[in-house]
Amino acid sequence: MTILNGKTAIVTGAGSGMGKAIAQTFAHEGANVTFADLHVQSAITAASATGVNHVQAIQADVTNDSDVANLVNQTVEVYHGLDIVINCAGVPQSFTSIEELTVEQWDVIMNVNTKSIFLTSKYAVPIMKQQKSGSIVTIASIAGIRARPGLNAYCASKGAAIMLTKALALELAPYQIRVNAINPGPADTPMIGKFLVGNEDQKEEGMKKIFQDSVPLGKLIQPEDIAQGALYLASDLAKMVTGEVLNIDGGRGI
Numbered sequence: 001m002t003i004l005n006g007k008t009a010i011v012t013g014a015g016s017g018m019g020k021a022i023a024q025t026f027a028h029e030g031a032n033v034t035f036a037d038l039h040v041q042s043a044i045t046a047a048s049a050t051g052v053n054h055v056q057a058i059q060a061d062v063t064n065d066s067d068v069a070n071l072v073n074q075t076v077e078v079y080h081g082l083d084i085v086i087n088c089a090g091v092p093q094s095f096t097s098i099e100e101l102t103v104e105q106w107d108v109i110m111n112v113n114t115k116s117i118f119l120t121s122k123y124a125v126p127i128m129k130q131q132k133s134g135s136i137v138t139i140a141s142i143a144g145i146r147a148r149p150g151l152n153a154y155c156a157s158k159g160a161a162i163m164l165t166k167a168l169a170l171e172l173a174p175y176q177i178r179v180n181a182i183n184p185g186p187a188d189t190p191m192i193g194k195f196l197v198g199n200e201d202q203k204e205e206g207m208k209k210i211f212q213d214s215v216p217l218g219k220l221i222q223p224e225d226i227a228q229g230a231l232y233l234a235s236d237l238a239k240m241v242t243g244e245v246l247n248i249d250g251g252r253g254i
């Protein structure tokens, strides 16, 4: 299938989990894809695994202004345009009471999960405005609308990501730039164990008890489930969809 034939996409956090699944799916659907990650080796490995030649990997810290500018510039230079930005890079929070949370932890979570969306938009939107088209999809979280105790900063960062999605959808609609978000529920990626404190066994046990049991459909969400939703929202299949937040969460948000 080639739903994204002729399109160019940037996917952040493409070295692992959902970002990797999204970037690989987009490449197989015909898009030119820049796999961006803080850990460039993981992005290179994920891009190479596609077996196609219309992909590249770029090292970028999504909290760093010049890294993000470079990410957009290099993508436009190589592929002569930019149609899709997927904001997927993110960091978790170990369950922490508000009085124990450090200012540094707060800043890292807000910067990676929220400021990054401002930065990718700041540099991608001028290109999309010139083209009079574009699609931005942010991987937020069901935690952005349904809180859990101890995930204070994480929930706040994802709530902000959702509201920024809606604000940008209105602001950019006159330019035919669509802006949407996906709220994954608890997902089967390397991130999930990091939400919990304790040793590895406890994390595994805790993951099953707290996360899997909280999903009405009874299973963790797979990265490919998120990739299918991102494919729909990024593509012309969703050409009249903007400001939307799609829960892919096995019913967790009900």
Ligand SMILES: NC(=O)c1ccc[n+]([C@@H]2O[C@H](COP(=O)([O-])OP(=O)(O)OC[C@H]3O[C@@H](n4cnc5c(N)ncnc54)[C@H](O)[C@@H]3O)[C@@H](O)[C@H]2O)c1
Binding pocket: 012, 013, 014, 015, 016, 017, 018, 019, 036, 037, 038, 039, 042, 060, 061, 062, 063, 087, 088, 089, 090, 091, 092, 112, 139, 140, 141, 142, 143, 183, 184, 185, 186, 187, 188, 189, 190, 191, 192
């Ligand atoms: N796993 C879950 O249960 C879950 C649930 C809801 C939402 N999410 C969100 O989905 C997104 C993807 O998470 P995942 O589960 O695939 O996690 P993951 O840990 O597998 O992947 C996250 C990727 O982001 C990259 N990254 C982190 N900080 C970065 C930075 N400053 N600059 C560039 N890249 C950076 C990491 O290197 C990693 O490759 C995140 O935004 C996460 O908050 C995850």
